[in-house]
Amino acid sequence: MMLPDFDAILHGVQNQERRALAKAITLVESQHPEHRRLAGRLIDHLLSTTGKAVRLGITGVPGVGKSTFIEALGMQLVEKGHKVAVLAVDPSSQRTGGSIMADKTRMERLSVQPNAFIRPSPAGRTLGGVGRMTRETMLVCEAAGFDVIIVETVGVGQSETTVASMVDFFLVLMLAGAGDQLQGIKKGVLELADAVVINKADGDNIAKAEKARQEYEAALHLLNPATPTWSPPVRTCSALTLRGVDAVWEVVCTYREKLTATGELAEKRRGQALDWMWALVEEGLRDRFQRHSRVQARLPELGRDVAAGRAAATRAARELLFLLDND
Helix, strand or coil: CCCCCHHHHHHHHHCCCHHHHHHHHHHHHCCCHHHHHHHHHHHHHHHHHCCCCEEEEEECCCCCCHHHHHHHHHHHHHHCCCCEEEEEEECECCCCCCECCCHHHHCHHHHCCCCEEEEEEECCCCHHHCCCCHHHHHHHHHHCCCCEEEEECCCCCCHHHHHHCCCCEEEEEECCCCCHHHHCCCHHHHHHCCEEEECCCCHHHHHHHHHHHHHHHHHHHCCCCCECCECCCEEECCCCCCCCHHHHHHHHHHHHHHHHHHCHHHHHHHHHHHHHHHHHHHHHHHHHHHHCHHHHHHHHHHHHHHHCCCCCHHHHHHHHHHCCCCC
């Protein structure tokens, strides 16, 4: 197997070449051991040029208008001179592992902008539906000169928690008149929110959106804020008519200014980096465990016994772990 030209990719990313950026992201997403080694080297070389971008996570259940909102916001940011990277994580087919959606087809205007980069990638089996290497992809984009990184979640499962753990600002999009149960939004997601935005506030829906804004504002007052510096605001907007979209970006900027001044943003990023390290350690240990020769030899029979009810899961797990004691 011919390995990618490491130096060409590195220098290409540093020179903000889109082709090199795409190759670098493909490298960090690869499962091949040699690709993983090269990806690690690449991140090490690029790390000193990262950290200056705004990292924005956006969630909301299907139908709330995430892609329309992201495209509207992205277009406004590009027009203001920003370089915007959108990491849109698709739900994956459980049978093929391939993406069900293609976000580029849902952001046609933004995808052709020279200062925008959209990367849809299958979520695979990673907890929460977020690609395993989303954090590395974010760093590569920052090194390539993108100063706004938007991570879109699939809006299901625990993807919100995962995305919130890697961004500066976590935005929750809601609908008016649908109710929490219908939207599938849990209290835990609101606790993660740095702001809540009621989308589709246009036409006959404006009054409903304003009522929903007041209701969510009251609900957020009952929750303990993550920091004394910031109380999550609730806004309304229409990604279709662009009404209120610029005000949402102003909220993000105000948040960054306040938390940068107190040092909380830097502390938040340090904590995220440590959490990331331990997540990679756990993932690496699991991978090495599953590839261990004695585990591979014993696992099929033990798995059948547990599935058939002949062995308790606790005993089987203990036996598998004890196989490593003699190493």
